[in-house]
Amino acid sequence: MEMAFHDVLTSEEELRELLGYPSDVVTRKVIGAMDAHCKDYIAQSPFVMVATSNQDGSCDVSPRGDAPGFVLVLDDHRLVIPERPGNRRIDSLRNIISNPHIGLIFLIPGMEETLRINGRAYVTRDEELLQQMQAMGKTPQLAIGVVVEECYMHCAKAFKRSGLWNAGSWPAKEELPSAARIIAAHTSLDESQIVRGLEESYTKRLY
Incomplete structure (x- = not known):
């Protein structure tokens, strides 16, 4: 099949030759658990993007949102995202069952830096956890449990370039x-x- 694009890069070496390597700060900022700063960020976040893929590599990114603190942090290594009613495609849930790797980006309105978490996910119906995530008198039927493997702050460049929080640019x-x-x-x-x-x-x- 004819290539969709010309001059395509096919190796990390080609990427590094063009873009270089991350700074010491960028390398060192990745931590393996949620500390007090990360927990505070999640407690103030009303919105998270959930990235998953199935065993064949087909990807999905889905938004999850509710009142700040809707994501339940259990300890330094575990968090839980309630599954509120959606369109019943259940893309994220189906992907997690076949491939547990997950990526999350938490946002706080008005703050340009985001919190990124990578880890392994599970679909749970643990009633004790679900009861803790009630909203408007409704208990979710399921939740996504995540074991955190990487956690780090992402810089604000994308938000500054896009002017996302600048209402005057909307x-x-x-x-x-x-x-x-x-x-x-x-x-x-x-x-x-x-x-x-x-x-x-x-x-x-x-x-």
């Missing part, structure tokens, strides 16, 4: 893409039907 609301219109085009369904479905999901099935 497009006007009327200029934003319409999620309902996009989904309607992808599914060949009526846009008004999609609008109603999204509204019902957002108002009645958050928990």
